[in-house]
Every structure is written in structure tokens, then in C-alpha cells.
Amino acid sequence: MAKQIVITCIFLVLIAACAHKPYSSTNKQYKKQAKAFAKLLREYPLKDSVGLQYPDGWVGTTNFSMRRPNFVVIHHTAQNSCDETLKTFTLTRTQVSAHYVICRDGTVHHMLNDLLRAHHAGVSKWGNATDLNSMSIGIEIDNNGSEPFTDAQMNSLLLLLDRLKRAYNIPQANFIGHADVAPGRKVDPSRYFSWKTLAENGFGYWYDTTNVNVALNFNPVQALRIIGYNISKPEIAIESYKIHFVPQDTTKTINDADKKILWDLAKKYQ
Ligand SMILES: [Zn+2]
Known part of the structure; x- marks a missing residue:
């Protein structure tokens, strides 16, 4: 009897743990994917998409670092809640993601390492840049597209942009919107978004x-x-x-x- 009670208790604890961590299985998937990239980076002689034949005696340079983002692309989620967006970005079939999601209460979810490529810009062009996903940080603001952005969101956004600008030395001109890089296809962030406020804080120009x-x-x-x-x-x-x-x-x-x-x-x- 005591044994049964113990087993029942363990079972209930496990259920409670799962309920509190609804993303534990997708987090495992993140780790697995990151590990696969780490393995690719460790490999030598080099195996990359260029596929060159190397002569005997491969020589790797000793002087390198990770590529850094040089643009920030801002979006609105066009969804009704942060939960909805977190779910969308953890379903593999959607194939969409962002580095950061900012909820209506100002909470910032950092979903992907800044040094990795998120799938947020799609087909895009800005100046001569044609693969914005490869060179940018994607920030999604929880907003359905026809409502104002909250003060808490704007405050969190400004703090985040400040950190990103300093960390990666991103030029003031390179803070842009999804609609800017995908005209005709995208309209986010909407007309409610204050680019003037951003410019006054050093992100983009007015x-x-x-x-x-x-x-x-x-x-x-x-x-x-x-x-x-x-x-x-x-x-x-x-x-x-x-x-x-x-x-x-x-x-x-x-x-x-x-x-x-x-x-x-x-x-x-x-
Ligand atoms: Zn967008």
C-alpha cells in the first residue's frame, strides 16, 4: 500500500513538473539542433556548402570569431497573445521564428541565440542586402496589427535595442521594419508603431x-x-x-x- 502511495506521488509530481514546463520537449530539440551546429563548427578539414577539395595537410587559421548581426528587423506578431506566438515558434511545421518576442506586459522572451539565424524576414531586400535573415536580429512584438503597442512593450524594446546596438555595434540606420524590407508583402510593424520614438533614442532616423x-x-x-x-x-x-x-x-x-x-x-x- 505504501509503495502504491509513493508511486502515485511520484506520478503526480511528474505531471506537475510537465505542466509547469510545457516547452521542455521543444527546448530539448533546441539543444539537439544547437549541438548539431556545434559539431559542424568543430569539424576539420572543413565541411561546408562550398565543397572544395582540400590538398593534403589542411591548415586552419587561428584568428576568427562568430559572425555578428548588423541589422535589427522589427515585426508585430499579428497574433492575439504571447502564448500563441511562443507556440507558433516552437512548431517545426511553421518554420518561422524570431530571436526575441516582447509580450504586452513587457516580458521579453529570448528564443534564439543572437549568433544563429532566425526565420523572420523571408524574401527581403534592403539596399544591396538580400538575405536579411542572415545578417539581422528579428524582434517580434505581441500585437494583432490593429491596436496600439503598450508602454511596457516600448520600454522593453528600447532597452533591448540599446543592448543589441552596443553589443554588435549596429549602425543607427540599420534598425528597420519588416514592411521596409518586404514591401507589398508585409505591413508590420503597423502604423501604430512609433518609429519617431525609436529614432529619438538612436535607432533609425527621423x-x-x-x-x-x-x-x-x-x-x-x-x-x-x-x-x-x-x-x-x-x-x-x-x-x-x-x-x-x-x-x-x-x-x-x-x-x-x-x-x-x-x-x-x-x-x-x-
Ligand atoms: Zn513580420
Whole structure:
């Protein structure tokens, strides 16, 4: 009888432990995957995708470090809760992820080592960069896309950006949104997101058109290209520019005020 009670107790403790750690099995998967990459990094002679034939007597250099992220791409999750997003990012069939998720209460989940590649940007282009996933940190903010971001989220975001900027020496111009790098395909973070607040804190630039005189031959679409936008389809580049810099304007046309803004921004981003 005593034995049965002990077994029942152990069983209940195990159930309780599992209930408190719903991600223990996916965390194991993370470790397994990280271990496989570590093994790949330890291998020599080198085995990488280039597949060169090495002469006898392989020589490895002694001077190296890990590649570092050089951009930050900000998203909204378009989901209704952090729990929903954590679940999405731990289901292998979704194949999507981010380094960080910021919940409505300001909690920051760090889901992937900064030095590894998350799947958040997809097909993307900014300036000459075409594989943003390989060179950026992805930050997802828990927000359904049609509501304001919370103060707690913005505070957590600013602290996180400050750490990332210092740790990896990320240039001020390289803090951008998903809509910026995937115009026409993505609209996040939404018009509720304050890029002005970010710029005031040193992440991305904002404009001041007080003393701006636009040259007669000024080409606003070329200015969009200088800032970083993919202008192969100008109309959708303009849409992404408006979401970021003129959120109150839902048109897709460049007016005189935009020309002033773009003139000023092109000088800052060039
Ligand atoms: Zn996104």
C-alpha cells in the first residue's frame, strides 16, 4: 500500500513538473539542433556548402570569431497573445521564428541565440542586402496589427535595442521594419508603431523639414532607393515608406510634404 502511495506521488509530481514546463520537449530539440551546429563548427578539414577539395595537410587559421548581426528587423506578431506566438515558434511545421518576442506586459522572451539565424524576414531586400535573415536580429512584438503597442512593450524594446546596438555595434540606420524590407508583402510593424520614438533614442532616423528646400530636379523614388527601399515596384515602396515615416497618410502617392521628408531622410540614410 505504501509503495502504491509513493508511486502515485511520484506520478503526480511528474505531471506537475510537465505542466509547469510545457516547452521542455521543444527546448530539448533546441539543444539537439544547437549541438548539431556545434559539431559542424568543430569539424576539420572543413565541411561546408562550398565543397572544395582540400590538398593534403589542411591548415586552419587561428584568428576568427562568430559572425555578428548588423541589422535589427522589427515585426508585430499579428497574433492575439504571447502564448500563441511562443507556440507558433516552437512548431517545426511553421518554420518561422524570431530571436526575441516582447509580450504586452513587457516580458521579453529570448528564443534564439543572437549568433544563429532566425526565420523572420523571408524574401527581403534592403539596399544591396538580400538575405536579411542572415545578417539581422528579428524582434517580434505581441500585437494583432490593429491596436496600439503598450508602454511596457516600448520600454522593453528600447532597452533591448540599446543592448543589441552596443553589443554588435549596429549602425543607427540599420534598425528597420519588416514592411521596409518586404514591401507589398508585409505591413508590420503597423502604423501604430512609433518609429519617431525609436529614432529619438538612436535607432533609425527621423526627419526635420524646417529648413528644407527641395531641388527642382529631385527624384523622390531615387531617394527611397538611397534610404534602402527596393524600388522595383515604386508604388509598394511608397506604401512601406508611408507606414514607417508618415503613418497617418494611407495614400500611395508622393506629395510636396513627402518630397521634403525624403530629401531630408536621403541625406541621413545615404
Ligand atoms: Zn513580420
